[in-house]
């Protein structure tokens with residue numbers, strides 16, 4: 143009964159057809175006047191869990207939120223759905239505050255947002271005031287702030303424990319996007335709501351595509367990445383203020399619409415940049431982690447990490463700012479083990495050994511995530527104690543196509559470049575040489591060689607990968623020392639003479655940028671109509687001085703640009719169009735759509751609008767013909783050990799290791815299949831600290847007999 147009414151309100155007032163995740167259960171609990179704790183990922187829809195009961199219960203719902211900067215937008219958004227709401231915080235004049243008090247007394251107001259310090263001021267004045275009016279519900283947003291285990295502890299939240307004492311009969315709902323069990327426990331204890339029902343939603347963010355690239359030439363790579371995304375909003379995270387500042391400036395020089403945000407900027411500039419971003423007036427924010435808490439922008443299409451986050455929690459939270467509207471979005475991280483080492487210093491908590499250890503462990507897990515060859519989402523969810531039944535099909539590793547191809551010609555080009563230049567040069571030089579670089583560093587006598595420029599058709603990054611592969615396969619080697627050079631090996635000659643074919647890997651990531659895969663919509667939307675609708679929205683947003691999403695979210699506009707509602711009753715079927723918005727905005731949006739349809743000979747497609755569909759199943763790719771490597775791989779997969787394979791094939795153990803190492807990049811063989819886990823870290827540290835590039839010998843010498851060439855090579859290919 144109650145829920146039927148709640149559903150009506152969901153549609154009429156907010157314009158949505160059905161509840162998400164645990165919204166329905168949470169609402170039901172609150173309506174029965176019981177306490178509850180709601181854990182839902184960012185963008186999951188926590189607000190409706192208290193907003194809908196607020197409308198159904200007699201009296202006032204008090205929302206406690208630490209995000210003063212957000213209160214106005216939240217209240218504007220509610221008002222725009224026809225809900226009577228207000229906020230009280232230090233940013234208001236006393237006159238404005240008096241008006242709010244009057245509105246509360248008059249009983250008109252359904253929701254009041256306050257900061258925690260305001261609620262529990264000395265003398266309990268405000269509490270007394272609340273007692274004099276009728277409070278129906280307390281909602282505590284960002285409830286993890288109450289826990290010192292959390293990443294955002296706020297001492298003033300501790301005081302909220304008193305609420306239950308003052309208002310034992312008023313239900314309390316605590317909401318957070320932090321899944322940690324310790325934090326959860328603290329929330330219940332400190333708010334003294336031990337009988338609270340607990341609703342934990344999945345932390346999966348299915349519409350975010352996770353992607354990691356090696357941190358190498360990351361700036362040009364970033365430009366390449368941003369180019370096709372000029373129309374989209376995104377956040378780029380950097381470790382330091384300086385790099386945020388200079389990256390934003392560089393991007394502006396390249397014609398991108400980017401502004402910096404970090405704690406070193408004065409408050410005015412920071413607020414201005416943030417607000418321009420929220421209003422879609424600037425597309426890209428280049429930020430340190432200071433940016434984000436309280437960013438309620440639903441159409442962030444990508445989040446890029448130029449540097450490694452300190453732990454999985456931060457990564458999840460920062461990438462989680464993408465795609466709150468449910469549309470397809472991306473998270474891209476530039477990863478290197480060098481970053482892990484760099485961050486080790488920061489992980490040290492002075493005078494606290496055990497805390498330092500926890501931080502280091504978290505950092506190493508972050509490193510493992512960067513290095514992962516299997517499904518990223520599975521790993522992430524696992525970290526938060528959740529299981530994914532099958533690989534997601536929506537991360538780089540699930541979408542990586544490893545094509546093994548005949549790389550003989552490429553190998554010959556690389557080897558002859560090494561030979562012709564006298565085996566005296568390093569990797570960068572050779573790649574520049576092969577690509578015919580005009581740089582002054584290339585010696586004049588080399589520019590006359592036949593091999594100069596024969597590799598222009600291969601990108602720098604690909605050359606880098608091919609060299610790495612050639613070294614791993616023993617066709618080339620790298621010397622030790624401060625300036626390691628690439629040299630030929632006893633296997634080189636046969637390749638140069640064309641006696642040995644060479645197989646190389648080509649790695650491509652299939653990106654599915656069509657919204658159809660994950661958007662709730664089954665059909666393609668009309669991009670140009672969407673752009674027109676955005677203009678209409680901007681005009682309303684400007685006139686009302688609110689962020690565009692307060693008018694309609696991107697998801698709502700995309701539905702319009704998909705189903706082409708031509709009449710008011712069709713418009714009502716679009717998700718996000720409630721009664722008030724229908725009244726206020728429908729006419730203008732309808733006019734734009736009808737006009738577009740006339741121009742393009744289209745009619746309404748509203749009858750295509752059906753409930754959600756199942757996500758596509760992933761198809762499995764198959765490989766090429768069998769090579770000697772494949773034979774070893776197949777035997778390995780069938781459960782034989784490396785010595786057994788060696789024995790049965792009549793080859794050396796090290797040969798089998800070499801075969802199998804080749805399948806590490808593709809994830810067909812896992813690093814820990816070949817190297818004991820406790821050895822991996824030691825090998826990795828040795829490689830890093832010796833700074834030996836691709837040279838294996840010095841690492842072997844350093845580590846001694848307990849470590850084989852095969853093990854070192856295996857770790858090397860993951861770095």
Ligand code: ADP
Pocket residue numbers: 158159160161162165182183184185186187188189190440466467695717
């Ligand atoms: P959170 O506070 O959990 O980060 P919000 O409450 O801000 O998330 O909701 C995120 C977005 O999802 C908002 O645009 C909201 O209007 C929308 N939303 C919430 N519940 C639903 C629903 N049941 N159906 C469709 N959209 C919803």
Ligand code: ZN
Pocket residue numbers: 516517518519520533534535536537538539540
């Ligand atoms: Zn995956």
